[in-house]
Amino acid sequence: MENNPDYSAPPLPASPAGEPAAAVAQRAASRSRRAFIVGGLAALAGVGGWRWLLTRPDADGTPWPFRRVLDANGRLSQAYFRETRLAPTFPKSKATTRQNGNVGLGSFDPAAWRLQVQGYAPPGAPARTQEFTLADIQALPRVDMTTELKCIEGWSIVVNWVGARFSDFLAKYPLATANGHSARYVSLVTPDEEYYVGLDLSNAIHPQTLLCYEMNGRPLDGPHGAPLRLVTPLKYGIKHLKRIGTIAFVDERPADYWAELGYDWDSGH
Ligand SMILES: Nc1nc2c(c(=O)[nH]1)N[C@H]1C(S)=C(S)[C@@H](COP(=O)(O)O)O[C@H]1N2
Numbered sequence: 001m002e003n004n005p006d007y008s009a010p011p012l013p014a015s016p017a018g019e020p021a022a023a024v025a026q027r028a029a030s031r032s033r034r035a036f037i038v039g040g041l042a043a044l045a046g047v048g049g050w051r052w053l054l055t056r057p058d059a060d061g062t063p064w065p066f067r068r069v070l071d072a073n074g075r076l077s078q079a080y081f082r083e084t085r086l087a088p089t090f091p092k093s094k095a096t097t098r099q100n101g102n103v104g105l106g107s108f109d110p111a112a113w114r115l116q117v118q119g120y121a122p123p124g125a126p127a128r129t130q131e132f133t134l135a136d137i138q139a140l141p142r143v144d145m146t147t148e149l150k151c152i153e154g155w156s157i158v159v160n161w162v163g164a165r166f167s168d169f170l171a172k173y174p175l176a177t178a179n180g181h182s183a184r185y186v187s188l189v190t191p192d193e194e195y196y197v198g199l200d201l202s203n204a205i206h207p208q209t210l211l212c213y214e215m216n217g218r219p220l221d222g223p224h225g226a227p228l229r230l231v232t233p234l235k236y237g238i239k240h241l242k243r244i245g246t247i248a249f250v251d252e253r254p255a256d257y258w259a260e261l262g263y264d265w266d267s268g269h
């Protein structure tokens with residue numbers, strides 16, 4: 001996780017201060033907890049057209065997001081509250097660049113890159129994989145978001161990200177569900193399989209979790225994870241896998257590079 005001394009940051013574009021996402025976060029923060037959770041669900045359902053999830057019942061017939069919310073003695077669960085909280089957003093003018101972590105970013109041919117996705121296959125169901133080009137991801141609704149990237153080393157920076165919501169990807173390509181069941185986890189791995197992270201599916205479908213292809217007004221460059229990286233601002237930097245090669249939807253907690261080295265598997269903040 002050392003800095004790359006050879007890398008110099010691209011200049012930042014001028015950009016207007018204030019953005020709708022900031023207003024949304026502010027409004028959410030001022031709600032009561034209960035209203036926040038209910039409002040959060042409504043916002044999620046409206047956000048990326050991911051109503052598809054709500055129409056896919058779990059084993060007992062309850063759509064799984066609601067099942068999660070109601071899990072704790074039939075009441076709204078604290079876990080879901082944490083997962084639907086929004087990370088604060090910032091004016092784009094605050095964005096800056098730093099580079100950290102090169103595992104899995106060795107030699108690479110961008111022209112040959114395809115995103116490989118292994119769809120959820122519950123026991124007994126056939127495995128399915130699907131390939132995507134960067135253009136497929138860029139065809140999804142474009143989200144522009146300025147949030148903080150926090151590293152477990154103790155520093156943090158504000159970064160402007162552009163990409164597709166993971167939830168919009170799943171709304172178009174329902175690869176996380178099969179036979180009325182949803183995967184519990186998502187595994188993301190670099191093309192060379194050197195760096196890998198695991199996330200709960202609920203974190204992956206958080207409205208601020210992006211499949212990101214632009215950073216601070218430019219296409220991602222190699223040291224920042226070209227052509228596609230994960231951004232998930234409620235988690236530490238270690239979960240923001242650069243250069244996604246494979247995404248898999250699974251039930252077993254996936255391997256995680258830094259968890260194997262002793263860091264907290266969730267790495268939320
Ligand atoms: N492939 C890959 N992704 C990675 C890492 C890495 O070593 N390899 N390091 C992580 C860590 S620890 C951080 S803090 C962020 C840093 O992102 P940045 O280089 O864009 O600042 O990338 C994360 N993603």
Ligand SMILES: [Mo]
Nearest residue numbers: 151152237238
């Ligand atoms: Mo980090």
